[in-house]
Amino acid sequence: MKKISSGKVREIYEVDESSLMMVVSDRISAFDVILPTMVKDKGKILNKISEFWFDYVSNLIPNHIITTKFEEFPKEFQTEEFRDRSMLVKKLKMLPVECVVRGYITGSGWKSYKENGTVCGIKLPDGLKESEKLPEAIFTPTTKASEGHDMPISFDEVCNLLGKDLAEKVRDMTLKIYNKCADYARTKGIIIADTKFEFGLDENGNLVLADEVLTPDSSRFWPESDYEVGRSQKSFDKQYMRDWLTANKWDASNPTPIPEDVVSTTRAKYIEAYERITGKKFDM
Numbered sequence: 001m002k003k004i005s006s007g008k009v010r011e012i013y014e015v016d017e018s019s020l021m022m023v024v025s026d027r028i029s030a031f032d033v034i035l036p037t038m039v040k041d042k043g044k045i046l047n048k049i050s051e052f053w054f055d056y057v058s059n060l061i062p063n064h065i066i067t068t069k070f071e072e073f074p075k076e077f078q079t080e081e082f083r084d085r086s087m088l089v090k091k092l093k094m095l096p097v098e099c100v101v102r103g104y105i106t107g108s109g110w111k112s113y114k115e116n117g118t119v120c121g122i123k124l125p126d127g128l129k130e131s132e133k134l135p136e137a138i139f140t141p142t143t144k145a146s147e148g149h150d151m152p153i154s155f156d157e158v159c160n161l162l163g164k165d166l167a168e169k170v171r172d173m174t175l176k177i178y179n180k181c182a183d184y185a186r187t188k189g190i191i192i193a194d195t196k197f198e199f200g201l202d203e204n205g206n207l208v209l210a211d212e213v214l215t216p217d218s219s220r221f222w223p224e225s226d227y228e229v230g231r232s233q234k235s236f237d238k239q240y241m242r243d244w245l246t247a248n249k250w251d252a253s254n255p256t257p258i259p260e261d262v263v264s265t266t267r268a269k270y271i272e273a274y275e276r277i278t279g280k281k282f283d284m
Contacts, residue, residue, distance in 0.1 A: 001013050002014045095200060099171075103134060223236065
């Protein structure tokens, strides 16, 4: 089992020349730091949410999944540590762009808008309030940083990286996937404020959706029942953990364990997101 990547949350193993095993751990990160305390079952939840969304948008775009069935994994991956948290996927030529889409104005976008009326260089209408739904979702891509923060880039820069035709295809597909999934999520009482997608090209040059899709780690999920324009929102994602770290002036240079009640509340939020989106009880 040749491990070729170990990220903040995911481990990637090379299986053969055409496939990889992507494994989602229970690690949780905040402010680009891996926290010292894991969240039990988080990797399984993220893996199953992604699997649901990959299937949901499969009529729009192919994805990288070969199988998520444990019994179909290569023998060396048929051990309990890989069950329910792994995908056997195709190798792709990954595009060097994070495809961020925003349907609501919040976070760094809200900060930018207050300063100059734009988000990632895109002029927005005057008078918007925090957390307000945008007239239409916007494509705000970033670089893929191997370390540190991804940096916003303009659509012209994406064209320079990918070529105009592919850049337009990626932008249009990003918006199409987001709009379809955001409409579905609203029927489950969840507002998807923003998210990011990653794409690659297969051996025939076809665009393929990859990595993770619309998980609480890659997206802002808000409960619709509590939504109110003009303030920050409660969320189903790891924002609860981030807020606790900020309030307690947690020091990444001298990391201390996260209290159990904070971990269990965070876990419960991930489980609720899974159950609402998939309509299934979490019993893994």
